[in-house]
Amino acid sequence: MQVPVGFLAKLWSLVSFLPFFLLLLLLGFTKAVLIGPVVVIIVFLGDSAVIVGLWPAHFIWTYCCVLKTKRIGPVLKILAVQFLPLPLVLLPVLGILGSLLVGIGYGVFAPVMATFEAVGEGVADKLSHCFLDGTASTIRGACMVVHDVTDFCFHSYFSFMDDLSEKMGDDEKPLDIKLTYLPRSFLVALVAVPVDVLMITGVALWKSPCMLLKGWQRLCEDLVGREGPFLETVCVPFAGLAIILWPLAVIGGVIASFLSSFIFGFHAGLISYQEASFQMGLSYMISAVALFDEYTNDLLYLREGSCLPRPKYRKADSPKVETNRDKEEYNTAAESAEKQHHRYHKPRRVLQRSKTIMETIQRLRPIQIWDWLFRSCEINGRILLSEGLMSCEDIEQFITKGKGKKLSIKLPAWCILHCLIRSAKHDSHGLLISDNVEVTNFNWPRDRVIDWVLGPLLVLKEQMKKLELTEDEELCLRKLIMTNENEKPSDWDDCGFPSSDSVKRAQLQAIIRRLQGIVGNMSRIPGFRRRFLNLTRALYLEAIEAGAIDGTRDIKRRVKEDITSEKLQDNKDVVEGKGPSNGTSGGIDIV
Numbered sequence: 001m002q003v004p005v006g007f008l009a010k011l012w013s014l015v016s017f018l019p020f021f022l023l024l025l026l027l028g029f030t031k032a033v034l035i036g037p038v039v040v041i042i043v044f045l046g047d048s049a050v051i052v053g054l055w056p057a058h059f060i061w062t063y064c065c066v067l068k069t070k071r072i073g074p075v076l077k078i079l080a081v082q083f084l085p086l087p088l089v090l091l092p093v094l095g096i097l098g099s100l101l102v103g104i105g106y107g108v109f110a111p112v113m114a115t116f117e118a119v120g121e122g123v124a125d126k127l128s129h130c131f132l133d134g135t136a137s138t139i140r141g142a143c144m145v146v147h148d149v150t151d152f153c154f155h156s157y158f159s160f161m162d163d164l165s166e167k168m169g170d171d172e173k174p175l176d177i178k179l180t181y182l183p184r185s186f187l188v189a190l191v192a193v194p195v196d197v198l199m200i201t202g203v204a205l206w207k208s209p210c211m212l213l214k215g216w217q218r219l220c221e222d223l224v225g226r227e228g229p230f231l232e233t234v235c236v237p238f239a240g241l242a243i244i245l246w247p248l249a250v251i252g253g254v255i256a257s258f259l260s261s262f263i264f265g266f267h268a269g270l271i272s273y274q275e276a277s278f279q280m281g282l283s284y285m286i287s288a289v290a291l292f293d294e295y296t297n298d299l300l301y302l303r304e305g306s307c308l309p310r311p312k313y314r315k316a317d318s319p320k321v322e323t324n325r326d327k328e329e330y331n332t333a334a335e336s337a338e339k340q341h342h343r344y345h346k347p348r349r350v351l352q353r354s355k356t357i358m359e360t361i362q363r364l365r366p367i368q369i370w371d372w373l374f375r376s377c378e379i380n381g382r383i384l385l386s387e388g389l390m391s392c393e394d395i396e397q398f399i400t401k402g403k404g405k406k407l408s409i410k411l412p413a414w415c416i417l418h419c420l421i422r423s424a425k426h427d428s429h430g431l432l433i434s435d436n437v438e439v440t441n442f443n444w445p446r447d448r449v450i451d452w453v454l455g456p457l458l459v460l461k462e463q464m465k466k467l468e469l470t471e472d473e474e475l476c477l478r479k480l481i482m483t484n485e486n487e488k489p490s491d492w493d494d495c496g497f498p499s500s501d502s503v504k505r506a507q508l509q510a511i512i513r514r515l516q517g518i519v520g521n522m523s524r525i526p527g528f529r530r531r532f533l534n535l536t537r538a539l540y541l542e543a544i545e546a547g548a549i550d551g552t553r554d555i556k557r558r559v560k561e562d563i564t565s566e567k568l569q570d571n572k573d574v575v576e577g578k579g580p581s582n583g584t585s586g587g588i589d590i591v
Helices: 007-068 074-083 085-117 126-132 136-164 179-225 233-244 246-275 278-299 319-344 357-363 366-386 392-401 405-425 448-467 471-483 502-522 528-545 553-576
Strands: 431-434 437-439
Touching: 007 074, 007 085, 007 126, 007 136, 074 085, 085 136, 136 528, 179 233, 179 246, 179 278, 233 246, 246 278, 366 405, 366 528, 392 405, 392 528, 405 431, 405 448, 405 471, 405 502, 405 528, 431 448, 448 502, 471 502
Parallel strands: none
Antiparallel strands: 431 437
16 A cells, blocks of 8 residues: 655545545444354353363362372472462353453454455455455354364363373472472562552553653554554554554553562562572562563663663572573574575575454464464375375374374474474575475564474474484384384384484484474464364365275264365355465465
């Protein structure tokens, strides 16, 4: 969209756009009034029924896992058993309240956003899409929310608890607390909470007028010039509401500062416990105010740093300080290497930012990279099925019972390992998803969950580069990761692995175990199980049609019904220019 130049052009653009904007906004809210109550009922009743129905099982199983685990020391276990009833009783209450808020938010904003999406670039027959978009798709989205919550409560929660009760390694120590440190920590927290609450709330109140005026100034400038959030049509209603509701945002910021001040105060007690020092806890109490003041200065584009005192609250010989320092040095070195690489090499195409707010929200979530992962699982699944490394029993067991480590863990682990091998061979600075798409920690969205996944993969890629695998070893790895166990070195005896280097084999086994652990954690994220089940159904039907397996009639009929509904939705989305609903391709090339 071309931004108008000059005051008169900007004024005419604003005046001519207002009727168009108001009509779309009215249409969007009309659809929200009609569709919203249905969405709220689906999400609220569906999620509440699952949460309340499984609450007794969650309560009992949580206590069982805490009592039998060896990862928690005796003192911490006694305290956990005494204080567990409070969060377990609050869990269904918070879940039901959260379901209500999610249902209201999704039922109201999804139709409005879909209405503005319908007039975007590249959409044919915009008039019909303005009336139809955001109706049936919002109801389907509400059902998917309930499905994901059900998967999390049925599978992910119990999986987390099972990990807690697993056996510890030889080099692991149980997590426990020292009773002699507790009085000091409680005293520091008792002093720090009121001090930090008063000081941080005072800083927030002092800067709230500046936040109000600066926010209004920036939003009004963007409104007149059709820049910033007003540049895209779909963002205009929310940016316009932001001008009206900006005082509420300022009040919300002050309230959030007040609530966060309690966390700072309690964290001072934690610092005192970690450092075994009363003085360090009080130092953090003072530094917390300076940290908050510096953060608000950066947020409001005021002076750099803070005029408040900021004493050291970590000992000089603290291992954690060394770890953070090493991490900063690693990031600095990686950044320099990246700049040097792009200076002398032709940069590969990176994942581009989306133009619409819906695609932008999806891009910022960890789910977006799954588009590549599921597509890769689909391609490699066909190959492994044809080679006999996956059987019909594995597929049928996963479809009917939802179990099957070979499919849900080993198949994605092999796809990621293959990506690591390709990235290492091409001397990539990140993960080479295709020939011209490279994902690094510089174009990856800034998110803690994504960093938690990307960081270990980059480390594993560097380890794979040092191993220098041959083609025969790569082919053998595909068989080993799907058919063999990788818990101990003897599991690879008589497996036909080309290399006789025992150190190299042990390193590969450790990498595979690490990848399987990463995939196991990813499989607990809501949405992963649903999408992987759709992928498995597609593989099952293709195998039946190709004559590779002879599926039972009941399973075949049920899978065909599910796949048919998925394909109908995909075809509808492709016609509307939205791409596949299950996100199997996502616009990323697969090699």
